[in-house]
Structure formats: structure tokens, C-alpha cells
Amino acid sequence: MRSKFRLVAELVGPLAAVAIVTVYGSTMSIAQQGNVTNILVTATIVVALYVFTGNSGVMSFGQVSFVAVGAFAAGILTSPTLSRQANMPSLFKFLGTTQISNFDSLLLGAGLGALFALLVGVVLLRLSGLSAGIATFAVLEITYDVLSYWDKIGPGVMPVVLVPVTTTLVMGALGLGVAIAVAFAYQRTRSCRLLRATREDAVAAQGIGISIFQHRLIAFTISGAIAGFAGALFVHELGSISTGQVYIDLTFATLAMLVVGGTGSLWGAVLGGIALGVLETFLSNAENGVAIGSLHVTLPNGLSVVIVGVIMVVVLIFAPRGITGSHEFLERFFSHGPAKTGTGTESESTAKMPDEEPPEVPLSPRPTS
Amino acid sequence: MSHLADEPVEDAPATRIPVATDRLVCSGVSVAFAGVRALDQVNFSVNRGEVVGLIGPNGAGKTTLLNVLTGFTGVVTGSVHLDGRDITRLAPHRRARLGLERTFQHGRLFSGLTVRENVELGAIAVRVSKRKARSTTARLLAALDLEKVADVPVAQLSHGDQQHVSVARAVAAAPRYLMFDEPAAGLPEGSLTQLGLVIEWAIKESGAGIVLIDHNVDFVLNLSDRVVVLDYGKVLAEGSSDEIRQNVNVVSAYLGEAGVENLAASQAP
Numbered sequence: 001m002r003s004k005f006r007l008v009a010e011l012v013g014p015l016a017a018v019a020i021v022t023v024y025g026s027t028m029s030i031a032q033q034g035n036v037t038n039i040l041v042t043a044t045i046v047v048a049l050y051v052f053t054g055n056s057g058v059m060s061f062g063q064v065s066f067v068a069v070g071a072f073a074a075g076i077l078t079s080p081t082l083s084r085q086a087n088m089p090s091l092f093k094f095l096g097t098t099q100i101s102n103f104d105s106l107l108l109g110a111g112l113g114a115l116f117a118l119l120v121g122v123v124l125l126r127l128s129g130l131s132a133g134i135a136t137f138a139v140l141e142i143t144y145d146v147l148s149y150w151d152k153i154g155p156g157v158m159p160v161v162l163v164p165v166t167t168t169l170v171m172g173a174l175g176l177g178v179a180i181a182v183a184f185a186y187q188r189t190r191s192c193r194l195l196r197a198t199r200e201d202a203v204a205a206q207g208i209g210i211s212i213f214q215h216r217l218i219a220f221t222i223s224g225a226i227a228g229f230a231g232a233l234f235v236h237e238l239g240s241i242s243t244g245q246v247y248i249d250l251t252f253a254t255l256a257m258l259v260v261g262g263t264g265s266l267w268g269a270v271l272g273g274i275a276l277g278v279l280e281t282f283l284s285n286a287e288n289g290v291a292i293g294s295l296h297v298t299l300p301n302g303l304s305v306v307i308v309g310v311i312m313v314v315v316l317i318f319a320p321r322g323i324t325g326s327h328e329f330l331e332r333f334f335s336h337g338p339a340k341t342g343t344g345t346e347s348e349s350t351a352k353m354p355d356e357e358p359p360e361v362p363l364s365p366r367p368t369s
Numbered sequence: 370m371s372h373l374a375d376e377p378v379e380d381a382p383a384t385r386i387p388v389a390t391d392r393l394v395c396s397g398v399s400v401a402f403a404g405v406r407a408l409d410q411v412n413f414s415v416n417r418g419e420v421v422g423l424i425g426p427n428g429a430g431k432t433t434l435l436n437v438l439t440g441f442t443g444v445v446t447g448s449v450h451l452d453g454r455d456i457t458r459l460a461p462h463r464r465a466r467l468g469l470e471r472t473f474q475h476g477r478l479f480s481g482l483t484v485r486e487n488v489e490l491g492a493i494a495v496r497v498s499k500r501k502a503r504s505t506t507a508r509l510l511a512a513l514d515l516e517k518v519a520d521v522p523v524a525q526l527s528h529g530d531q532q533h534v535s536v537a538r539a540v541a542a543a544p545r546y547l548m549f550d551e552p553a554a555g556l557p558e559g560s561l562t563q564l565g566l567v568i569e570w571a572i573k574e575s576g577a578g579i580v581l582i583d584h585n586v587d588f589v590l591n592l593s594d595r596v597v598v599l600d601y602g603k604v605l606a607e608g609s610s611d612e613i614r615q616n617v618n619v620v621s622a623y624l625g626e627a628g629v630e631n632l633a634a635s636q637a638p
Contacts, residue, residue: 190493197490200479207439207473208542209465209494 006334011184013329014270016369019045022276033169034076034237035281040172041233043273045250046257047179048226050269052219053258054326055192057199058128061251062120062136064144066224068246069116070109070231074146075160075241078105083162090151102166106232113228114221121220124215128202140251145184148243159242160235167237173232176270179226183266191218249305255278256312263320267329274324276311280304376487390452391417393469393578395435395547398447399630400433400602407433409602410447417545417577422593422610423582426622429599431475431582435548438580439471452545466495468545472538474554476531480524484515484534487523491541502541509537512574513567529560533567540571549576553585561588568592586623590614598622 018040025036049063076084076091077100084096124135147154154160158256167175186192195215198205202212235241254273261272281302282290290297315322325332393415396624400408408430408521415421423431438449440458440461448457454463476485485506492502510516513533518526523534532552539547548569553561565588570577574610583589590596590610598613600622606613614620620631 190499193490194494197479197482197494200481201477203441204473204477204479205494206461207441207465207471207477208491208538209462209496211460211462 003334004011006328006331009330009334010266010328011181014180014267015185017171017270018176018180022169025169035285037167037169037172037237039274039277039281040169040176041230041237042168042250042254042257042277043270044172044176044179044230044233045227045254046261046269046273047176047183047266048230049254049258050228050263050266051183051186052216052223054263054265054269055187055195055199055219056216058216059133059255060136060220060223061133061255062124062139062143063223063227064118064246064254065140066117066227066253067234068143068147068243070228071235071241071246072154072160072231073112073228074102074105074109074141075163075235076154077108078102078164078236079162081159087158087161088155090137090152090153092152095153102164102236106229109232110225110229114225117224118217118221121217121224125216125220137142140247144243144247157243159240160324161240162258163235163241165236165239167233172233173236175229179230180266180270182222182226183269186219186222187266195219198219198302210266215319225282253308256308259312259332260315260320260322262324262326264321264326265324265328265331267331267339268322268324268326271324275323276308279311280308374417383531391578392450392453393432393449395438395449396447398434398437398449399445400430400437400442401445406602408437408444411599411602411604413438413604414598415546415580417578418576420572420579420581420592420594422582422589422596423599424586424589424613424619425599425605427584428601429622430602431599432550433602434599435471435550435580435582438546439469439548461577462494464541468495468543468577469548469565470539470542470544470546472532472535472550472552473549474551476528476535478523478535478538481522483520484523484526485510485519485533488541491538492543495542499603505541505543506537509541509574512535512570527557529564534557534562536567536571540575542577544577546580547571547575548580548582550582551584552581553583561585564588565592 020041021036025033028036045064045067048066049060052058052060054065076095077098079235081097081099084091088096120136120139124132124139127135148157150156192215194205194210195218197208198210198212198215206212231246234246238245253276257272257276258269259272261270262268283299286297286299287301287304288298292314319325379511382590395411395413398408398411404590410519411430411434412575413434422432425431437444440456440459444457450456451464452468454467456469456472459467468610479490482490488506488509489502492505493499495600497505504602510519514538515533515537517532520528523531526534536549536552552568553564556564568581569592581589581592590613596608596610596613597604598619605622606616606619608616
């Protein structure tokens with residue numbers, strides 16, 4: 001019974017947070033609603049990142065590549081063909097002429113994100129620890145370059161424009177809700193349980209029969225699907241997309257959100273995404289000048305990124321498991337024992353198998369009888 | 370029957386031990402770390418239902434041999450066969466699914482998870498259904514008197530209890546072969562008896578072929594049907610526990626000449 005409540009809370013908590021933000025946002029001006037929508041879409045990307053990094057304990061800097069693929073595919077195929085002929089004359093023919101609905105483009109984004117993640121994962125996930133992290137970063141770089149220079153699949157350095165804007169506040173909330181539900185459902189699977197065991201101790205996990213590669217690949221692919229889906233939401237929120245918008249800045253911002261929220265829990269991903277999103281929005285507004293009471297404040301340009309960076313460092317030092325402690329919503333309330341130990345993102349230092357022998361101990365080889 | 374490998378083992382052909390079913394065999398296995406031979410042409414086997422102790426001084430290659438059997442260490446030469454199937458190139462998780470389970474030095478439990486979750490994972494990881502894993506876990510926890518801590522994160526357990534959990538996690542997979550890597554390491558003398566009982570229970574419960582490594586030689590000798598002594602990566606001696614206790618070469622490997630003199634003195638009428 002208790003565990004049933006705990007499970008319900010684990011799903012309802014994040015969904016409730018999304019609902020509160022949405023309802024509160026709907027009372028705001030149209031311009032502010034756009035900011036809130038942006039927060040929700042960004043939080044969707046954080047959830048995608050969480051599905052892989054949180055459950056596997058392996059950092060990935062490449063998840064925004066899947067966002068990029070989803071965003072560009074959805075953006076190009078839903079923009080007017082006339083605009084495509086004018087702005088992207090070198091496109092492959094089927095990309096130049098195919099027109100899909102906005103809803104279909106969300107599914108396409110998810111599918112392409114998953115497919116791309118699967119292909120990347122098959123190659124990269126055999127690496128471990130630091131090399132895997134660096135390799136995922138290379139994927140981000142490669143994706144950026146290909147999208148920037150290959151004019152047969154996109155507009156090159158120019159943005160995709162005239163994309164129908166359909167990601168309203170409510171659509172953004174629904175999108176994030178779907179991502180949360182998928183992440184939650186995945187967490188209930190056998191594969192995710194086994195993956196979480198590899199996060200705790202990779203060597204022991206292999207020893208008892210768990211294929212680290214297989215379960216990481218599954219998580220990576222689901223993460224890619226959510227990221228591609230979020231990319232499609234993103235392009236329909238902005239109405240246009242350029243490669244710079246799905247590159248290092250977004251990678252850093254979403255990683256910071258996940259780290260601040262708590263890498264090891266879905267609740268942490270959602271809360272971190274929303275909390276830092278709100279803060280960032282406030283700070284970048286303040287860079288253009290905001291009125292706090294009768295006081296008019298204008299922050300220097302670029303300060304918002306600095307502050308987010310500082311917050312990330314402070315959290316890493318004082319609360320390495322994030323502001324949620326990497327616990328699920330109300331998890332501590334329902335569990336009787338003290339808080340769990342161990343960190344959410346276990347480094348892979350344990351993944352080596354040294355032929356260790358304990359220090360010399362006295363022996364008694366002679367019979368005792 | 371005592372087999373003393375006084376002659377260089379290199380001379381023995383690699384296929385000396387017949388490959389058979391119900392048997393885990395490694396033949397002619399050599400392993401090198403940074404140019405140093407950790408194992409040198411080692412032949413070793415364990416039958417289902419048999420308990421084989423593996424002893425030897427520090428650095429003799431005991432854990433290396435266990436890592437070779439379970440797939441964590443690759444071989445330079447030689448082969449490993451499980452029930453007649455060549456598994457030399459198989460990854461550790463594949464071997465576990467074929468019924469080759471092990472415990473680790475210092476437990477290596479999933480420290481953030483509860484006792485119950487740890488044991489259940491032992492079964493689920495080898496593709497036992499969730500329902501069956503749950504009932505198996507309940508049975509094992511009851512047998513080991515771990516029910517009252519079933520929902521406690523293992524990190525909060527004593528070292529001794531953690532060892533019991535790691536035994537249960539391995540047994541939950543219903544292994545065909547089960548290896549214990551230094552289960553007594555770091556345990557106080559007082560809890561050895563209980564650990565011995567737990568291991569005896571695991572031997573009965575699983576019916577598996579057992580390989581037992583420990584620094585505590587008496588602990589190993591008391592539990593084993595057959596004992597293999599490694600020294601400098603080679604099989605130094607093999608025989609029953611009593612034979613090994615009386616073996617001059619073994620005592621000399623552990624305690625040097627002084628030990629041999631003591632042994633001689635104790636055997637004098």
C-alpha cells in the first residue's frame with residue numbers, strides 16, 4: 001500500500017509542478033506566457049537528459065544533438081514549401097516537397113531522435129567513463145557542423161523560418177507531461193532496474209548477468225526519442241530554428257538544470273528544469289531592465305549565464321545530489337529508513353576490475369587439531 | 370589421492386583435463402599483467418556438486434583464476450569450458466546467464482538499494498520472471514534470517530550481514546557454478562562460524578559446483594571436498610583437505626623453512 005502511494009507520488013509530484021507552473025503562467029501577459037512555454041520545453045529536454053544520465057550514471061553532452069535533429073526535421077517539413085524553395089533551394093527533393101502536420105512532426109522528431117541515438121549509441125556506449133563523455137561531445141559538434149554546412153538537408157548557416165507556431169503554453173505543458181509519463185513508465189521496466197544496478201556497481205552488475213551495453217543503449221534511445229520530441233516542440237514554439245540554438249549553450253543550460261535539480265531522480269530533473277528556467281528568464285529579463293517595486297534594475301548583459309554557472313558550482317559543492325537530493329517526490333516521506341547513500345552519478349572508477357588482493361593477513365596453514 | 374605438481378606444469382598437454390558436461394574446466398590458462406605471469410599454464414576444474422577450495426599466498430593468482438573463470442580477465446593462452454561449451458571469449462554477463470555466479474571481495478553490493486532489491490536483482494539479471502524472483506528472494510531472506518532488514522539499504526548493514534546478502538544475491542540466480550571470492554576478508558574472527566554456515570547452506574541450496582577462495586586457510590579446508598594450491602601462478606598441489614594440511618610444499622610456500630620444521634616437529638612421534 002505504502003509503495004503504491006509512493007509510486008503515485010513519484011508520477012503525480014512532477015505533473016503537479018508542471019500544472020502549477022502552467023496555471024500560474026496562464027495569468028501572465030502573452031509575452032511572459034512565451035517565456036513560461038520556453039521553460040516547459042527546456043524542462044522536457046532536461047527530462048530527456050535525465051532518462052539516460054540519471055539512470056545510467058554516465059554523463060552525456062550529446063543529447064542536444066537529438067534535439068537538433070528533431071527540431072530541424074519538424075521545422076523543415078512543416079514550413080511552407082514555397083519558403084523552402086526560396087530559402088533552401090539545394091534540399092533533397094523529398095525534403096523540399098513533403099509537407100506534414102505539426103502533430104506528425106512531433107512523432108517524426110521523436111522517431112528520428114530515437115533512431116539517431118540508437119546509431120550513435122551502438123558506437124559510443126561501448127566506451128566508458130571519461131571517453132564516453134568526450135565522445136558524446138564530439139557527436140554534438142559533428143551534428144552542429146553537418147547541419148550548418150550540408151545544404152541538402154537544411155538551410156545551412158541560415159535559420160529555418162516560417163515554422164507554424166503551435167507550441168502554446170498548454171501544448172508545452174502537455175509535451176512535458178508526456179515526457180514525464182514516458183520517463184516514469186520506463187523507470188518501472190526491468191531494463192531500467194538493471195541499468196540502475198550498473199550505476200551502483202558496474203562490475204558487480206556484469207558479474208550477476210547484466211549487459212551494461214544493452215541497457216545503456218535502451219536508455220540512450222528512449223532519451224533520444226524524448227529529446228527529438230522536445231526539439232519538435234521547441235521549433236514550433238520559436239517559429240524558426242538555427243544551429244546555434246541547439247548547440248553548446250543549450251547543452252550547458254540543460255546540464256546545469258539537471259545537476260541543480262538532482263541527477264538521480266525524475267523529480268530532480270523536472271524541478272531543476274523549472275527552477276533554473278524561472279531564474280534564467282528573470283535574469284535575462286533583468287538584463288533588459290525590470291522594475292522591482294519602484295526600483296528599476298538593469299543587469300549587465302551576460303550576467304544571467306554567469307549566475308547560473310555559479311549556482312551550478314555551489315550546488316555541486318554543497319549538495320552534489322542536487323536540491324532534491326536525487327530523491328523522487330515525497331520519497332523520504334514514504335521510506336522509513338534514513339536517506340539513501342551513494343551518489344546519483346557514480347563515476348566509473350569502480351568499473352575497472354583490478355586483480356586486487358587484500359593486505360597480508362596472518363595465516364594458519366597448520367592443522368588446528 | 371594426492372597429486373603433487375612437482376614437475377613443470379608446462380610439460381602437461383593443454384587438453385589433459387577432459388572436457389565434459391556438468392563440469393567447469395579451464396585448461397592451460399596463462400595470464401600476464403604488464404609482462405608478469407599471473408597464471409602459468411594452469412589446469413583447473415570443478416564438477417557440479419563438488420566444493421573446490423583454492424588457496425595460496427598473496428599474489429599466487431587465486432583471484433586472477435577466478436576472474437578468468439568468470440570472464441573478468443582475458444587469457445593469453447588456454448581455454449575455459451562450461452558444461453562442454455567453450456566460453457573463453459564470452460563476456461562476464463553472458464557467463465552469469467549460463468549459470469556461472471560469483472561473489473566479490475568486499476561484497477560489491479548495490480549499496481543504494483535495499484537488501485531485498487539486491488537479492489531480487491540476482492534473479493532478475495539472469496532473466497528469471499519478476500514473480501519468481503520475488504518468491505525466491507522471500508525464501509532466501511527467510512533462510513538467512515534477513516527478513517527484518519529486507520527493506521533497509523544494504524549500506525546500513527554490518528560487513529558480515531552484507532556478505533550474507535551477497536551470498537544470497539548469487540544463490541538467487543540458481544547458479545550451476547558458484548564462486549566465493551574471499552568471503553571472510555575483513556570479517557572478525559567471531560563471525561566466521563556464521564559465514565561458514567551460510568556458505569554451507571548456499572552449497573546445499575544451489576547444488577552448484579563451488580569454488581572457494583580465502584586467505585583463511587582453515588576456513589577453506591573445512592568446507593572443501595578438494596583443495597588446489599596456487600603459488601606464483603602455478604598449481605603447487607592438489608588433494609583432499611587433510612592431504613593439503615600435511616603437504617610439505619604447501620607449508621613451505623606459506624611459512625618458509627621455519628614452517629616446514631614446525632610441521633616436521635608436529636608429525637614426529
